[in-house]
Amino acid sequence: MAEDILKQLQDNRELLQNKLVFLQRDKIIKVDAGTRFQLEQEIKEVQTQIQEITREIENLQTKPAIAPTLTPTSPSSSKISIPLTQILHLSDLHFGNTDDAYNWYDTLAQDLRYELGCDKLNALILSGDIANKSIQEEYIAAKQFIDDLTGEFQLTPKQIIIAPGNHDLNWQFSGSSYTSKQRKDYTGYLDENHIIDKGEIIEVLDSEQYEQRFTYFSYFYQEVKGENYPLEYDKQGILNYLPEQNLLILSLNSAWQLDHHYRTRAGIHPRAISNALKTIRQNPAYQNCLKIAVWHHPLNSPYEDRIKDTGFMERLAQAGFRVALHGHIHKAENSLYRYDLNTTGRKLYIVCAGTFGAPIREWVLGYPLQYNLLKLQDNKLTVQTRRREELNGAWKPDARWLMGTGQNPLPYYEIVDLT
Known part of the structure; x- marks a missing residue:
């Protein structure tokens, strides 16, 4: 067991060292100050991770490892079997109008069919920011895009999984949910989550009106899925069961606390997680599925708009979730969340999709438009990343995943073991 842990740590260190080389090379060629600062922060974070892993390796090499005497069981202790399954993962679509819908659909369909040989999808996952300003026109365009996609690639509403992002709440509704009052006349409790203190004037939040920020997103969800998207935060952990693929996909709202005052307050509602996990425990059919969670915001980012309270990840790992999908940062990434240290322990593979349709001004330098096609079979996941560099151009392979020294x-x- 100690040898396995040591090898895993050494492999992880090598991957981080390769990533460090890539980041340092990027830093040299970037001229934008903001991008250079972001890269410097990422470099520091990777260097810290390398140092921590090196210390762990040195400890293992100098001290005898103590093997655990008990083998804990988990919901996924048995092998998970998945038939050939193709999942389209799109994020940060930022639809503007119906012209976007027709153009984006055609280029995507052509890439899926002719370049990737995919004529049928088993699921479509949208991990947030379907709209740009969360207005009706944008969701009409998004609905047109999805209708075309589902028609050609044989998708049903149950196979479409949607999580909202920060661009899926309406800022006008957000503003109207606060009322200005004289501080001296206000007799209620001054809760910082419900009050904006401006000295003599305070803005008081109407909680029921506040939930209406997601109204247009909810209408869109109803049109696509044929079911309401709940505005109550504790009900926004939605389970999507696909028995033919042996998949259970949980969508979560990481933007539930965001508004025009609090633009970086990303997180997952604790009761939304609790309600979903309770349902899973009570349903035997869910126990040996491959469990995937979907939300919008990242866990790790140099910016403040990341999810800072990551305790929910421990609960997902305990419940047998093995894959998490998100977006928001407008560039494809992957990482690993380890709950147990041993190589066969509980963990979640985190897959981030880049932006599918953001305006050029919002592209991250070096990262064009992107999307992911996920292929599952048996116990293996293959993530194919595509890129589009020209606004009206074609999708192409996005060869950015480092394979080691001397290799292209x-x-x-590939993730070869999902148990």
């Missing part, structure tokens, strides 16, 4: 990067990566 690939446009895909």
